Amino acid sequence: MTASSASSASARQPEIRKDAVFNRFVIFSPARSRRPSDFKSHSPTKSPNPNPKHLSCPFCLGREHDCAPEIFRIPRDTDDWKIRVIENLYPAVRRDLEPSSCCEGVVAGFGFHDVVIETPVHGIHLPDLSQAEVGEVVVAYKERVCQLAKNGLLEYVQVFKNYGASAGASMTHSHSQIIGLPLVPPTVSTRLDSLKEVFDKSGKCGLCEASSEDILINESNYFLAIVPFAASFPFEVWIVPREHTSYFHDLNEQKAMDFGGLLKLILTKLSKQLNDPPYNFMIHSSPFHLPPSHLPCAHWFMQIVPQLNVVGGFEIGSGCYINPVFPEDAAKVLREVNCT
Amino acid sequence: MTASSASSASARQPEIRKDAVFNRFVIFSPARSRRPSDFKSHSPTKSPNPNPKHLSCPFCLGREHDCAPEIFRIPRDTDDWKIRVIENLYPAVRRDLEPSSCCEGVVAGFGFHDVVIETPVHGIHLPDLSQAEVGEVVVAYKERVCQLAKNGLLEYVQVFKNYGASAGASMTHSHSQIIGLPLVPPTVSTRLDSLKEVFDKSGKCGLCEASSEDILINESNYFLAIVPFAASFPFEVWIVPREHTSYFHDLNEQKAMDFGGLLKLILTKLSKQLNDPPYNFMIHSSPFHLPPSHLPCAHWFMQIVPQLNVVGGFEIGSGCYINPVFPEDAAKVLREVNCT
Numbered sequence: 001m002t003a004s005s006a007s008s009a010s011a012r013q014p015e016i017r018k019d020a021v022f023n024r025f026v027i028f029s030p031a032r033s034r035r036p037s038d039f040k041s042h043s044p045t046k047s048p049n050p051n052p053k054h055l056s057c058p059f060c061l062g063r064e065h066d067c068a069p070e071i072f073r074i075p076r077d078t079d080d081w082k083i084r085v086i087e088n089l090y091p092a093v094r095r096d097l098e099p100s101s102c103c104e105g106v107v108a109g110f111g112f113h114d115v116v117i118e119t120p121v122h123g124i125h126l127p128d129l130s131q132a133e134v135g136e137v138v139v140a141y142k143e144r145v146c147q148l149a150k151n152g153l154l155e156y157v158q159v160f161k162n163y164g165a166s167a168g169a170s171m172t173h174s175h176s177q178i179i180g181l182p183l184v185p186p187t188v189s190t191r192l193d194s195l196k197e198v199f200d201k202s203g204k205c206g207l208c209e210a211s212s213e214d215i216l217i218n219e220s221n222y223f224l225a226i227v228p229f230a231a232s233f234p235f236e237v238w239i240v241p242r243e244h245t246s247y248f249h250d251l252n253e254q255k256a257m258d259f260g261g262l263l264k265l266i267l268t269k270l271s272k273q274l275n276d277p278p279y280n281f282m283i284h285s286s287p288f289h290l291p292p293s294h295l296p297c298a299h300w301f302m303q304i305v306p307q308l309n310v311v312g313g314f315e316i317g318s319g320c321y322i323n324p325v326f327p328e329d330a331a332k333v334l335r336e337v338n339c340t
Numbered sequence: 341m342t343a344s345s346a347s348s349a350s351a352r353q354p355e356i357r358k359d360a361v362f363n364r365f366v367i368f369s370p371a372r373s374r375r376p377s378d379f380k381s382h383s384p385t386k387s388p389n390p391n392p393k394h395l396s397c398p399f400c401l402g403r404e405h406d407c408a409p410e411i412f413r414i415p416r417d418t419d420d421w422k423i424r425v426i427e428n429l430y431p432a433v434r435r436d437l438e439p440s441s442c443c444e445g446v447v448a449g450f451g452f453h454d455v456v457i458e459t460p461v462h463g464i465h466l467p468d469l470s471q472a473e474v475g476e477v478v479v480a481y482k483e484r485v486c487q488l489a490k491n492g493l494l495e496y497v498q499v500f501k502n503y504g505a506s507a508g509a510s511m512t513h514s515h516s517q518i519i520g521l522p523l524v525p526p527t528v529s530t531r532l533d534s535l536k537e538v539f540d541k542s543g544k545c546g547l548c549e550a551s552s553e554d555i556l557i558n559e560s561n562y563f564l565a566i567v568p569f570a571a572s573f574p575f576e577v578w579i580v581p582r583e584h585t586s587y588f589h590d591l592n593e594q595k596a597m598d599f600g601g602l603l604k605l606i607l608t609k610l611s612k613q614l615n616d617p618p619y620n621f622m623i624h625s626s627p628f629h630l631p632p633s634h635l636p637c638a639h640w641f642m643q644i645v646p647q648l649n650v651v652g653g654f655e656i657g658s659g660c661y662i663n664p665v666f667p668e669d670a671a672k673v674l675r676e677v678n679c680t
């Protein structure tokens with residue numbers, strides 16, 4: 001699609017697109033964005049003001065004793081840390097439980113649940129950090145996932161970030177989380193099976209082929225930032241390695257720095273364009289014990305979702321999403337945000 | 341589980357349960373409910389006050405001309421209607437488009453998107469209606485689904501309700517929605533395949549067998565209300581027909597009235613116990629053209645989800661849910677709510 005057809009796209013007919021990665025349908029319907037609301041607080045939710053009393057924040061420099069145990073810090077062996085990876089004090093799964101096999105649909109809640117404190121300073125958010133500092137956060141993720149990969153009892157690791165209350169965050173100090181699970185979530189299997197299906201049909205990896213000019217936002221040496229062809233959410237962005245790679249944690253330092261730069265740029269653009277929206281990001285990597293037949297079609301990526309709409313009963317019920325913004329239009333807008 | 345062990349369950353270890361209907365894992369972790377929040381507005385979200393200027397509400401009696409065209413009303417041929425089924429003025433899918441087959445992952449946005457106005461009176465909510473009146477809303481759903489089933493071009497119909505802004509509602513006047521799709525959403529296929537798998541293993545329908553004493557809340561002549569064994573959301577409730585039935589729209593009038601009574605009771609209990617929470621409900625029925633081999637394992641039900649937590653990056657990324665409340669505990673609490 002050209003730029004001029006993109007600008008008239010809001011008059012387009014609704015269209016249903018198949019997301020071949022997550023195996024879901026998304027309904028693109030520009031008319032939906034015109035519907036009224038008689039709830040006062042419905043429109044795009046800016047995250048509420050954080051509690052100014054950050055003196056009580058356990059994630060701040062000097063409050064390390066209020067946290068669950070540390071796993072490592074960057075740089076190592078210094079009081080003046082920049083990043084800390086710590087245990088989650090209220091873990092969903094517990095590292096001290098005996099792993100168990102599945103019995104009548106129940107498995108012990110064994111697993112690892114960590115928090116990555118991205119900066120010692122309260123009130124600094126991820127895109128406020130320098131490109132190299134964001135890169136170091138990515139390195140911290142990578143190092144922790146490498147440790148978990150060696151554990152042997154884990155099958156899948158989810159790295160994710162919640163920013164803003166409407167994206168689920170309970171803590172305002174900039175952080176992200178890492179959960180290691182003793183099983184492969186069915187949603188993850190579905191993603192890999194969908195990509196396998198694409199591969200079997202076309203002989204190509206669906207993510208190596210995911211980008212085209214009209215959905216590209218920005219690119220770096222090693223990564224592309226796109227609005228995916230069948231984005232479930234308005235202004236959803238994927239950062240995809242240009243080169244086919246199945247595992248996030250195979251990233252080297254140079255690529256991590258490059259990734260950090262692109263991530264900083266995209267988060268800055270989303271914040272500028274959408275008025276500092278709440279957002280989630282998720283790293284979609286591969287299960288540790290992936291059958292070799294899946295390697296040529298398993299391609300890791302990061303999904304960034306600004307939370308502009310509330311998901312309703314249709315989405316919960318059918319698993320289909322309604323997105324009022326065509327990906328080409330979102331990509332054009334984000335391409336043109338000026339961050340200088 | 342006995343009542344006394346249920347009450348001590350909050351000290352239980354985390355547990356991962358497999359939801360054999362939606363094919364997902366849910367992590368039950370009571371410790372999670374103790375985590376602090378430094379966002380002021382984080383705790384259970386009561387729906388914000390509706391705009392009192394309901395004089396401008398198009399769903400009110402006397403404002404029929406401000407709505408998209410009517411499909412039918414109950415009772416028929418009267419100005420003094422109790423329920424209206426109308427077209428959605430801002431439809432996600434459009435009835436006037438040519439249906440198309442799938443081409444490069446794209447289908448025309450053909451389909452039906454209707455609104456069910458559940459009462460002529462603003463400020464009256466579904467559980468405020470009498471048992472018979474709630475039953476009539478269920479009859480209206482049923483009649484509309486029967487009409488859509490005859491269309492021939494539709495594959496699946498999703499009936500759903502959003503109540504409260506944090507459950508996605510944009511209109512405060514009591515209503516629900518019906519979307520008819522020209523395709524079967526993969527999530528729906530997954531549900532049917534999971535139930536087929538249970539059937540193939542055990543020779544029994546997973547939903548005929550879903551209830552046990554510890555997760556039962558209430559029962560009526562034809563239905564059971566339970567907290568499912570692997571509920572994704574705290575205080576999630578399913579209303580399940582006792583008798584094996586694949587299609588919601590096969591419900592007769594007598595059963596619809598019985599269903600209405602149980603639905604009213606459950607919504608009243610949730611409102612009382614959880615302080616009028618936002619909620620969604622969804623009717624999970626079967627695709628119109630289900631292969632006969634699936635009929636013995638396809639069992640319709642209604643899922644009711646109070647929105648108490650915000651879904652975060654872990655859930656979006658992995659498709660696993662974290663639920664701080666064990667189903668047995670939620671069922672016990674809801675069983676004991678006094679509604680007299």
Ligand SMILES: Nc1ncnc2c1ncn2[C@@H]1O[C@H](COP(=O)(O)OP(=O)(O)O[C@H]2O[C@H](CO)[C@@H](O)[C@H](O)[C@H]2O)[C@@H](O)[C@H]1O
Nearest residue numbers: 058067068088089090162168169170171375650652653654
């Ligand atoms: N002193 C301390 N030391 C160590 N850790 C501490 C701590 N104090 C708090 N924590 C932990 O810090 C984490 C902060 O995480 P977030 O703000 O991203 O969201 P949270 O996990 O609470 O829930 C969101 O994300 C999850 C997962 O997506 C959803 O289930 C949920 O509904 C949503 O609100 C919490 O998990 C908390 O347990």
Ligand SMILES: Nc1ncnc2c1ncn2[C@@H]1O[C@H](COP(=O)(O)OP(=O)(O)O[C@H]2O[C@H](CO)[C@@H](O)[C@H](O)[C@H]2O)[C@@H](O)[C@H]1O
Nearest residue numbers: 035310312313314398407408428429430502508509510511
């Ligand atoms: N005069 C009129 N005549 C006829 N119809 C009218 C009308 N004025 C408004 N409408 C329609 O009435 C409906 C009201 O529905 P809800 O309040 O349940 O939520 P909505 O569909 O807006 O979005 C929620 O539900 C959908 C589906 O789950 C999610 O995609 C979304 O994010 C969430 O906010 C809207 O769909 C609107 O288009």
